[in-house]
Amino acid sequence: MTDYKVVGKGLPRIDGPAKAMGKAIYTVDVNLPGMLYGKILRSPYPHARILNIDTTAAEQLPGVKFIMTGKDVGDVRYAFVDTPRYPADEHPLAIDKVCYIGDEVAAVAAVSETVAEKALSLIKVEYEILPGVFTVEEAMKPDAPLIHEELLEGTSAWEDWGVAQKKQQREAEINVNNMSGHSAISFGDVEQGFKDSDYVREDKFELKATAHCQMEPHAAVASYDPVEDKLHMWLSTQGIFLKRFLLSKTFKMPIGKIRIHHTFVGGAFGGKIDLFPYEFCAAYMSMKLGQPVKIELEREEVFMATRQRHPMVIKVKTGIKKDGTILAQDIKVIADNGGYRGSGPIVVFLCHGFSFPIYNVPNYRYEGFSIYTNSGIRGPQRGHGAPQIRFSIDSHLDLIARDLGMDSVDIMLKNIRHQGDLLPNGDRLNSCGLKECLEGAAKSIDWENKRMQFKAQPQEGRYKTGVGISLCAMFSGAMYYPFASAAIVKMHDDGTATLFTGAQDIGQGSYTTLSQVLAEELGIGLEDVHLVAGDTELCPIDIGSFLSGTALVTGSAVKLAAADAKRQLLECAVEVLGVDDIGELETQDKRIFVKDDPEKSISFTQAIQTSVFKKGGNPIIGTGSYKGYSETDRYPSLAKCKGLFTGAYGFAAHAAEVEVDILTGKVKLLKAVTYHDCGFSLNKTIVEGQVHGCVSMGAGQAISEEIVLEKGQLFNASFLNYQIPISLETPESVDQLVATYEPTGPFGAKEVGEGALAGILGAIGNAVHDAIGVRVYSLPITPEKVLRALKN
């Protein structure tokens, strides 16, 4: 490992100078000749029928070029989930009803944003206000108003699947109103497990919606070219190929008629995966007008009408032996997905996926529901279910430990999984540093000495401190369209190489790490890599920056492509260097040398020139591809339950030390410890940046962040009152990478961008309990909740 020249170093980002100098082009920087500006009219009501839309006055405003409503578009549907069981439920613009405040009703294209805004104010919409539901409890009641009644009536797919299932499958529980998704997994005998246990406890936790808070607001530029009949788009997106696929499906246009061009992305965190109405409307209006249309969302719209993390109610029941061995666990998750399905059915499936890889529970039952309410739509957010489920399970285990007078770390250590374990779904853990993470985090936070739990004397004074620990597992990419990544490496005469990758750097640094992988494998410097990325026309397919798959999946594709180019280079050198086989050769610093006699060498340039007479010119072009899921490390025949997750899990342990002001109830994070097993760290600086970002975001969501809703009305859609941690609130931070070697990852690398978040919430929750002696069962742990808990 120490022999590596490019990977494993904390090299600066290759896109850093361009970003620092303001030369990096983001979507909002794209300006095309004749470009118009679009704006969206949104519903002011959480649930209402649209009786009429009068656009007459708006149409007459000079400078208005196009006005579109749902009726113009017709019954076009799309969704994050679009399957026979869960058919698409979103329209680009509402047709006859609106389901949340912010729901899109009409769109305008005009010569300026000002004119477009004025036009919005001239559109008259007549609504019939309908009763709304605003919590999952309300929504699930048998007599609750139905938000998507059409899904129970017209849709044959629903009849085939959902309704039949409703009737036959576990009727009592699944027959709930406003259900948008359901997931049930079990193995072993849970009831028997509880019977065999020495102690059984059940807890209920609650988590609120949070916002992604990407620095760059969502934006799209669409430019339809009637000459070539092609739709060109510039988007702030996490996956250009997924977005192209969704546009193609929604517009019923062949994929080849759509090109997504590269722009830089200023943060995404899961909130830029879905197809959004503003993207559809920009494209639709550009296609109607033959002119480019730009739509950039206001910050308020980003909060209100893009995506949020799912609020959840989670029940965990665990049966445990006196020695700390977990015998059985029953988990119930109810996720509120808002006015449309969003990723509801996925998140309630994923909560299971982030539960069972941590502890070896022999008897296990999991059931999750996603439920419609008249709130903003919820979708993936860094961890996508992991923060909620990990907070709940590890808070619950901490409570059990306290009940039993045990050390929660001991219980964790007794039950955690290890390298080589076979998961119930048939996944094999090829690498797992969970034990090292847990032990390291406990030691680093001074668990033995600092925790209050076993101390005889309570703390004196206004400020109480405490420590807590929690764990997390995260996928390194998963099976999700487009399933795999490919890469092309094109050599230049001077020994430098162009990397073609469809990956999108959303700020996480993947352009740099992927370039490092190429440079290392090929034997060139990072400065020798030219990058062509993020363009559907120019780049090979890529899974996109979701589920932390870029390093492992795209990284593997890049490594294979580089190896392919390297092989071709070496083949050119065999004769010149007088060896029998390319196995006798190695590369470094753009030179090829004989391993046993390094003095004998030629430059890449010489090898490429030699190829003129071998191959026809110097077209040394390597290709590689890698699937999001490695079948070789799955044992489906041994699986005890369904679930197809990932080829490699990252693991983390978090420890937190907090200080609680019992006068004000304010929680302060003093120290955050993260021990993360990301396999091999391709770029230390970038990996640490991910960990820092995760800790800050997770701490914010544990302590202060919350989308405040009252009857569907969002009250804090700005950075003035949506409280993300600021730099002054950054705790003392200890980051330790636990080095394992993931055999399916490039140079042993796997996930880092999401798993480092999920554990900090439980660690903080447990630390607060440790500090004040009582539990706060819901996040964020606001001063009010602390004071209420202390009072009870």
Add this chain to the structure above:
Amino acid sequence: MTDYKVVGKGLPRIDGPAKAMGKAIYTVDVNLPGMLYGKILRSPYPHARILNIDTTAAEQLPGVKFIMTGKDVGDVRYAFVDTPRYPADEHPLAIDKVCYIGDEVAAVAAVSETVAEKALSLIKVEYEILPGVFTVEEAMKPDAPLIHEELLEGTSAWEDWGVAQKKQQREAEINVNNMSGHSAISFGDVEQGFKDSDYVREDKFELKATAHCQMEPHAAVASYDPVEDKLHMWLSTQGIFLKRFLLSKTFKMPIGKIRIHHTFVGGAFGGKIDLFPYEFCAAYMSMKLGQPVKIELEREEVFMATRQRHPMVIKVKTGIKKDGTILAQDIKVIADNGGYRGSGPIVVFLCHGFSFPIYNVPNYRYEGFSIYTNSGIRGPQRGHGAPQIRFSIDSHLDLIARDLGMDSVDIMLKNIRHQGDLLPNGDRLNSCGLKECLEGAAKSIDWENKRMQFKAQPQEGRYKTGVGISLCAMFSGAMYYPFASAAIVKMHDDGTATLFTGAQDIGQGSYTTLSQVLAEELGIGLEDVHLVAGDTELCPIDIGSFLSGTALVTGSAVKLAAADAKRQLLECAVEVLGVDDIGELETQDKRIFVKDDPEKSISFTQAIQTSVFKKGGNPIIGTGSYKGYSETDRYPSLAKCKGLFTGAYGFAAHAAEVEVDILTGKVKLLKAVTYHDCGFSLNKTIVEGQVHGCVSMGAGQAISEEIVLEKGQLFNASFLNYQIPISLETPESVDQLVATYEPTGPFGAKEVGEGALAGILGAIGNAVHDAIGVRVYSLPITPEKVLRALKN
């Protein structure tokens, strides 16, 4: 052949609509933020020493951002030919002397073209005028002034090669003043051949410089990005990789630090191959300023200071038997390359290459000189030597036929080469339709009945008609950097494909024909091809659009890349379609079917989806490469002389019918017949377009076109007085493609873009003799020359 779905059809150009609608971006259309405008100061003297350049006043002009002179740049040299024997002799800006009127002396970058022009007028240059030489005869005289005396003194390379050679090798003839290049080839025993002949004749011909007359003037935009330390260029060029190579070499920058972006090119004809001072200066000033710089040449500058066709003096001496068998030939060529070497040494080598593939001459001697004069620089122009040498040889043969009372077509038929013939240099003619071309052209012009030669009665009246015939051979690409082409084919989910090619469509339609090759080979439609071309960063290497290589060389690379992609697609289908081997499968209309049971089929999309589970996603990416020269069809051991030309020769026979007005001397081309063997015609419309363009350009150069120079001063640098044929002068035209099958070409295709020009000059010359009974030995055949010939 009739089974082809896409190739062989006269399909419209894929870039036609964009060009027709004004959407195609040419270099002059590239406008970048902060862009400056450059202008070049040129020498008003043909030969002078620069004593001083005073830029003080120009520098003080508001809006002037940069002024550069040769002294600033230093002794930077580059050239079309840059070898130890012929070292580079061009500077971006003259340092201490100027060698022709138009030679670059200084460059300015300013906020507008107007300011830049004003600045030029403020630069004061002090010259010492030197005696000039303006014809090759003058220049070769022992006491003539030396234009590049430094090449005889300082340059060690010249000392090593040239001077040594001068002394030792055939001293008497080679020791000439102002020689820039020399080529000598012989085989057999020429003197003995003449002795054995029944008749020997020698003639001398003369050809003037002509202009390319591209519709798009030369232009360059350079934008140096200091953040990435990269030079971005948009150029009107025929070969982006050659241009990048020349820029890299000249600036001593690694190739990877230079990116040439795609722009459309409005005609080139050989005149946009060289590196030009305006390109260097745009790049140099952009690198100094960190701002983009655009330089567009005025039409006058294009005439004066880009390139022209080489004026030549050619002597041909032939010994022939009574029965018409040629026994010996001795050819001498003297080319005037102007003030710098340009392609002088190349053109005098190529004249041989366009001579010996036509007639089987057993005893042969060829010698060519290129000579410096104080005129504009000469370089490649459509045919690059072929029009001059073919005109001379076939005029000469016609004169011999007249002397002997023979039919010149009979002499040609007796001596021409045939398929399978081995050329003296070891090239094998895999395809050769020369006989069919000649017979077809003779029949089409009604040779038997129309020619005056054997008619007893002279024509009456003022207008005399006559017919003539001439032949041509042309390369299909040759060994010239970058030697080979490669292509990448990237499949999309919808079965469409992106073609990455470094080829540059210079107006000849290669984007369309290359896309056709891909579509045919892969089994998709032309509309299913997405094209990414002409960008050094995005595209694989390409030989460039010189020497008519695109169809054969790049076409072969594209065909191989498509076949590679197709193989991968078929492999995905083997299991699904239940066959044992991909050999049992075929593709058509984006479907794969079983050959023996075409009902069994799957779509490309299905096959790509299947690949998810075979290969990792759908990265079906095919690559292919092809060398400019096929070694398999060369027999160097059998070669009788040196010369490495091409893998495949195109052939043509031209017949012309002219009308000469003996009162005014004006020659009118009544009918032009072209029988062209381009192997297989990939696109009939495009091939015919090439033939029409060739005939028009060749006829212009035969009858009216001439760069008029007087002591180095160009007198007709505009379309007002440089007379290219206009549409009203278009003759009745018969184009017949003689179908052969070139085994090294894609679908059997080979050259068409240049060979269809060279023969028309000789055909017209012979027709004029046939009409008026006397010979005009020099081109163009102006009224003055006709009247003078009639008078003598």
